[in-house]
Amino acid sequence: MVAMFFTSGDVLNRALACVISLGIEEGNSCGGNDRSPMEKEVLTLERLLKREGKYAVTELNKLEDSIQEQWIRKKHENLRIKHTIGDKSRDFVSPPKVSLDGCRKDMNASIGRICEFTGTKIIFWDLREPFIYNLYKPSVLESRLEHLMESFDLVLNELCDIILEPLRDRIVTGLLQASIDGLVRVLLDGGPSRIFLPADAKLLEDDLEVLKEFFISGGDGLPRGTVENLVARARPIIHLISLETRVLIDDLREVAQGGRSRYGVDSKTLLRVLCHRSDSEASHFLKKQFKIPKTAA
Template sequence: MFSWSNCSAMKQFDLLLVRLKLPTFCVGKSMDDKSKSSTQKGTFDGSRKDINAAIDRIREFTGTKIIFWDLREPFIENLYKPSVSQSRLEAVIEPLDVELNQLCDIIVEPLRDRVVTSLLQASLEGLLRVLLDGGPSRVFYPTDAKLLEEDLEILKEFFISGGDGLPRGVVENQVARVRLVVKLHGLETRELVEDLRSSSGKLGADNQTLLRILCHRADSEASQFVKKQYKIPKSSA
């Protein structure tokens, strides 16, 4: 299992950080010195913003690449196929652990939490893709909600890593949006349909989310409602 203590910075990156540290400018007494110092400070402030923006883009790309490309087959394509009970998230944790350890071999300590938070966010986006846009080969039953909740806890604790990983509060905040979707999967079809018809928002979700859950629901009531409500023609098969 991944341990934060395994994270080590490469010497090249250490040197790079040293080179990127902003110099301290001495403010002279003359107006020319003050003007020059102000110009230099503005230049380096702009450089700092550009560097931070570049770091943000790289970390976002890194998390997305790992989940949606490197782990696409076990995560995006095969998780919960043919059913939740037969393909649990535990199967994804090992390759995710390998990717995270490899990532921590090349990132510097000051960037660790930012990069790993991006991986957490990408993991949750991947899970939402599976739960809401999983395609016709994925179906969910209300009874699956308990297993889905267990899997979400496994993913959460993986990133907390027994207190050595990301702060628990940060992870909990990120996980909250997926937890709502899992909760909705546990509701009866009748409850989902009633909330969708009334657009009351009582269940805490928008109509699009409710519709996607109904489209993945393996019962005739959900199928009939979706076809009738949205005028979907019957299959010719």
């Protein structure tokens, strides 16, 4: 279900990425397999969260108590009937405690998936134009993440109007997780029109701090530890972007020969960072070693 919001393509092939990028710009579409906006809007937040969330949080306990009460009432009625006809063979026995813990567990898992889906839908569909397609275009300096915070604020306000308070942190955590997924996608699979230079790393770090503080919201949002753990995924990538091209090439060669990266990443990540460089050294290396043509950016 979540996968329908993601586009496919070989991120290491700049030529193919260029074709995909042109297709998006001309057709304003992720691809031929995408569902229409109307079809996706059927999966509304109200239907996904309000119904199941309300039932799981407020109604399940009521149902559990109701079953228990009705069971006791029925036993009392049966006991009175027996006494009326003179049958005193058995006294009243307290019923076992009714438990719907299995149902709670399944509904809790379902709500977790809905929260994940909701965050992904918001970032990769509702905010796809400003975030996935256009963030850091034509450069990091000209298109900062902080410019999207107003859109994030509107989204969170809408969510808070829909969801129950006990589910707030879970749904907001799903949105933060999807935001980091989107940022990583932009940095590593951004296509030929995105170029990241070592000098951009400081700006990217600043953007990550803006995102982090937005979700912490001065102590009114998510716990700081939760936010720190989630944004930590993007930090190694930003660190790689801060490195000179020669350093990245040397590390990639070491990993390709069976060694370990000095920066704790795999060869695909190093290669993706190099694919977003525009200098002649990176272009020559990629063309010679991997037959990847020069970026069209």
